[in-house]
Each structure stands twice: as structure tokens, then as C-alpha cells.
Amino acid sequence: MDPLVHRRAQLLAAGFSPKELRRLLRSGALSAVRPGAYVQGAPPEDTVARHLLLLYAALDELAADAVVSHVSAAVLHGLPVWGIPLDRVHVTRGSRSSGRRGRRVHVHAAPLESDEIVMVGGLTATSPARTLVDLARAVPFEQAVAVADAALHRHLIAPPDLAAALAHRPRWPGLPAARRALAFADARSESVGESRSRVAIARAGLPTPVLQWEVRRGDGRFVGQVDFGWPDLRTVGEFDGRAKYGALVRPGQDPAEVLYREKLREDELRAEDLAVVRWAWPDLDAFGAVAERLRRRFHSG
Template sequence: MPARVMWRRELIAAGFAAGELRQRVRVGALVSIRRGAYLTGALPPDPELRHVILVRAALPDLAADAVVSHASAAVLLGLPLWNVPLGHVHVTRCRRSGARRSSGAHVHAAPLQPDEIVEVDGLRLTSPARTVVDLARWLPFEQAVVAADGALRLQLVTREGLAEAVERAARRPGSPAARRVVAFADERSESPGESRSRVALHNAGLPPPVLQWEVHGRSGLWLARTDFGWPELRTVGEFDGKIKYGRLLKPGQTPGDAVFEEKRREDALRDESLRVVRWTWGELDHFDPVAERLRRAFGASERTSQHVG
């Protein structure tokens, strides 16, 4: 039987004594997840799944008009999040004041229109567009872009819907930041790492790349789709954070096969006089060396072009 949230009052009503509940917590039959709320099984290791449990445990203690919002709504909607705290359950109440933050919940006070509320698994949440804009007003730019890119990629929102949501939030704190996030968001970013890479490239002052660049050889034959491309500068950028050699293996393919195939792919790109610059997840936090490698590749391409000319 899957683990579920149960409340102290219903357990007492079912005939359990307070001492029995304490004993069940000691032996692991129940897990105390907040005051008066228990889980009938172990907490899942996944932070998003744990947060869903926290949301369901917290809602009975919150006001009836509370709507799950911000990071909590993002988790329930399936939006990708990166480096976003999930220790508090976020809800929004449609009122001008009364925002508060306790040890387990963050209650926001802001206008909410009926079309900004959706129902998921029996819970009332802010709509995907409203959720993205709330995150963009609240989170740093990089984290907000990860969520906005993901919402577009998953087709949970449209650009028009995000633009409308930004306009509705025009007088709320953080609205200029939200406008910047929505303008920057791109559905072609296929992972949080690619979204973070776009932000890193932007912050380094590098030219905007073509995303998911389809490369064809001189004969017109398709060679590869690359994460990032600068066609005029004959440079390809590849983010190696997609577990390409593990989770995304083709049927019957071994990690060694995948590595060999990737090497052949890169050799084909280099045969077309393309320079390939790779970076990993760990390099995104200190991107200057990657940016310098890209600048050298751009410079080499420009020198080759001048020489040929």
C-alpha cells in the first residue's frame, strides 16, 4: 500500500491512543512530518515527492481560501526546478495584506483571478503561467529561467500566456525581474543545464547562440543536432550534463557504444571546420574558463575566415 498522510485527530478517532502513536513513530511505522500529521511509510528520497507530502500535510491547517503557489505549485505542476528551497509550503490568499511566514509555510497575499487557479490531484494551484511569473518575481534570474524554459518546453504555457501574466503582475514587487525572465525564456532549452548554460553565456557577454542547431555537411547531408551553435563563427557548444552515456542510451546500446558514437559525431563536426567546445554541470558555477575557450574558438574561426578571404 502506498504511503499516505494521516492526521492525529483521525488516528485518535480510529481508536489509537497517544502512546501508541509515539510508539509507532519510534519503530518507523509512522513518520512525523509536521505537528499533528504523519506519513504511513518512509519519506521518499526525491525532494519533489517529499514536498508534495508536505503540501498535503500543511493544507488542512491553512485557510480554506489558500491556493498552492510559487515553488509548491511548480512541483505539483511538474515544472523543473533548480536550487529552489523546498522547506516551506507556499500558498497565496486573494487579499491585500496578511502575508506571513512560519516554520513550515509561507503565505503570500496577492490578487488572484479565477482563471489563475487550476485543480491538480484535488488541490487548488496557481495556473502554470501565474506560477512561472510568481517564481520569476521571487527567485534569482537563473533559477527562474530554468522554470520558465521548462514550462514552455513542456507546453504548459505559451509565450502569449506568459506575457499576459506579466502584465497582470505589473504593479507587484519583482515585476521588472519577471519581465526580463519571460523575455529571455526559450522552449528550445531541453534541460535545466541548458537553461543555466544560456544564462552563463549571456552573463559572459558572448553572442547569443542558435539553440538545437541542425548541422549539415558540405554535401547537404545531416550530421548532428547540437545544443548551441554559432554558425557564422563556425563554433559548436555542447553541454555534457544530460547523462548521455547512461539514462539516455538507445535500446541495446552500451555506455562504450555511446562514447564511441559521440566521438564519431564530434569528428564529423570537426571535419566541417567546426570548433567544438564542451562544458559540464560543474563548470556552470565558474564559467569564465569555458567562456574563454569559446572566445578562442570564435577568434580562431574569424582568423581562418580572413585568411581564406
């Protein structure tokens, strides 16, 4: 059990009085994760970290056969859960149990095979394959693709495992949507931004790009790797996420140097008669302008 979560009953048993607990809560030394469950200091601002606290805080009220599932299992597996609500803890119990959707916990009732259950951080959770299928049946296409891309990229699962999980229960509700999302998933996508970009490109009706295209000169010398490439159309696409540039900055390195090196890299790409089209996170919510820039380049090339 996570030591960060303190139960009221445990604190009382340790000698704290109800009055002391109220004083600690008023002072901010303790914060309520949920009624009867506290964390020292302020709760984390990060929604994923808060969800983990909600999960551990809910353990006392869950049945012994409850298995962490859906988005809660994705969080346990360390997968990005962009755009998926984290206000409820999700668990699954065998199909003989009844499901319920409470304010803080959603209990799903569904069959669970032994190979669909794994241990993660001391908790029983659905396997990566089962987690992805459950999520892809329940969340929008874009969110499902982002989680599946990350699982494939991090080698938590291989495409044959996904195919087997989809085929295991062919009549489940939502399975057609899950098949579409998981068939679209690609291990070469390196971030949620790149996953969302792939979806946006497909929805705009643009040609399918080569992911992580390695650009080389005629003599074979490596020029650079780009997020999206259309070799025949002499165009590259780059998603400019803030985290991307942060990852490129080495300890002690000036961020301006990283930006300068990126400019030199882009100059080299252009020298190979490649147009470079860039976009950022805000563009993904209204991709039309970026799609039009790409189309103009495709036609002019």
C-alpha cells in the same frame, strides 16, 4: 488528499493508541513529515517529493480559499525548481486576507482572478502563467529562467500567455525582474543545465548561440543536433549532463556504446570544420574557463 500522508487524529480514530504511534515512529515504520502528520517508512530523499508531502500535510491548517502558488505550484505542475528553497509550502489568498510567513507555510496575500486558478492533482493551484510570474518576481534570474524554459519547452504555456500575465498587473513589486527573466526564456532549452548554460553564456558577454542547431553537410545530409551553435564562428557547445546520457541509453544497451556513438558524432562535427567545446554541471558555477575556451575558438576561427 494524498493517501501517503497520515494524520495523527485519523490514526487515533482508526484505533491506534498514542503508545502505538510512538512505537511505530521509534521503529521507523512511520516518519513525521511535520508534527501530527506522518508517512509510512522513511521520508523520500528527493527534495521535491518531500515538498509534496509537506504540501499535503499542510492542507488541514490552510484556509479554504488558499491556492497553492509560487514554488509549490511549480512542483505541482511538474516543473524543475533548481536552486529554489523548498522548506516552506507557498499558498496565495485573496488580497483582502493578510499574508504571513511561518516556519512551514508562507501565505501570500494578492489578487487572484478565476483564470489564474487551475486544478492540479485534486488541488487548486495558480496557473502556469501566474506561477511563473510570481516566481520570477521573487527568485534570482537564473532560477526563474530555468523554470520558465521548462514550462515553454513542455508546452504548459505559450509566450503570449506570459506577456499577458506580465501586463495584467504592471505595478506589482518585482515585475521588472520578472520581465527580464521571462523575456530571456526559450522553449528550445531542454534541461536546467542548458538553461543555466544560456545564462552563463550571456553573462560572459559571448555571442548569442543558436539553440538545438541542426548541423548538415553541404549536400544537406544531417550530421547531428547540438545544444548550442555559432554557425558563423564554426563552433558548437555541448552541455554534458549526466541525465542527458542516461536518456540516450536504451533498455539493454551498453552505456559504452552510447559514449562511442557520441564520439563518432563529434568526429563528424569536427569533419565539418566545427570546433566542439564541452562543459559539465560543475563548470556552470565558475564558467570563466569555458568562456575563455569559447573565445579562443571564436578568435582562431
